[in-house]
Amino acid sequence: MKDQAQKKTKGEIEAAFTKEIVKFEKEYLGRGPLEARTYLINDMVIVRLRGVLTPAEEKLIENKEGRALVRDARRQLFETSRSGHERLVHEILGAELIDMFSDISVDRGERVIVLIVNADFGR
Numbered sequence: 001m002k003d004q005a006q007k008k009t010k011g012e013i014e015a016a017f018t019k020e021i022v023k024f025e026k027e028y029l030g031r032g033p034l035e036a037r038t039y040l041i042n043d044m045v046i047v048r049l050r051g052v053l054t055p056a057e058e059k060l061i062e063n064k065e066g067r068a069l070v071r072d073a074r075r076q077l078f079e080t081s082r083s084g085h086e087r088l089v090h091e092i093l094g095a096e097l098i099d100m101f102s103d104i105s106v107d108r109g110e111r112v113i114v115l116i117v118n119a120d121f122g123r
Contacts, residue, residue, distance in 0.1 A: 010121060014038040017092050021047055021113075024084050029077065030054075033111070040121035043098075045089070047113040053106065061106045070106055078102045078113075085115060095119035 008016070018038040026032035034051025053061070053070070060066030082100065089097045095117040104111040 010040055013093065013121075014040055017045065017088065018047070020088050020092055021049075024081075024088060025049070025052075028081055028084060040093075041123060043117055043120050045093070045113075045115040045117060047115075049111045049113070051109055052104065052111045053109040057106075058109075067106050071104060074104050074111070075102070085113075089115060089117055093117060093119060 015038075017040075018036045021038065022032045022036050031054050033049035036050070037048050039046040039048075057070045060070050078100075082097070085100055086097045089095050097115055098118055099116040101114045102111060
């Protein structure tokens with residue numbers, strides 16, 4: 001797998017990862033983002049997802065309790081998705097996942113995922 005990643009440009013690898021993370025989001029959460037972009041920086045894979053809220057979540061965020069509920073549910077779902085992210089990192093980047101982080105802005109309907117891997121992609 002690593003050989004395949006080395007033959008592609010950084011932009012091609014980022015695009016391939018973006019395509020697969022959107023597919024994973026659709027399968028795992030039932031809905032994918034409206035926009036997505038991946039950035040490979042040193043040993044980090046940074047994914048910015050826009051338009052991630054479902055219609056039900058958009059209704060929930062109209063009040064403070066609902067906002068907290070959406071954030072908490074998304075956090076818990078992310079924590080249970082590690083094996084899927086490990087697979088993507090291995091298959092597309094030829095690397096191993098070391099750690100993963102995520103945060104969501106319910107105001108903007110955006111989510112950021114940061115994956116730390118055992119590879120260095122440079123700047």
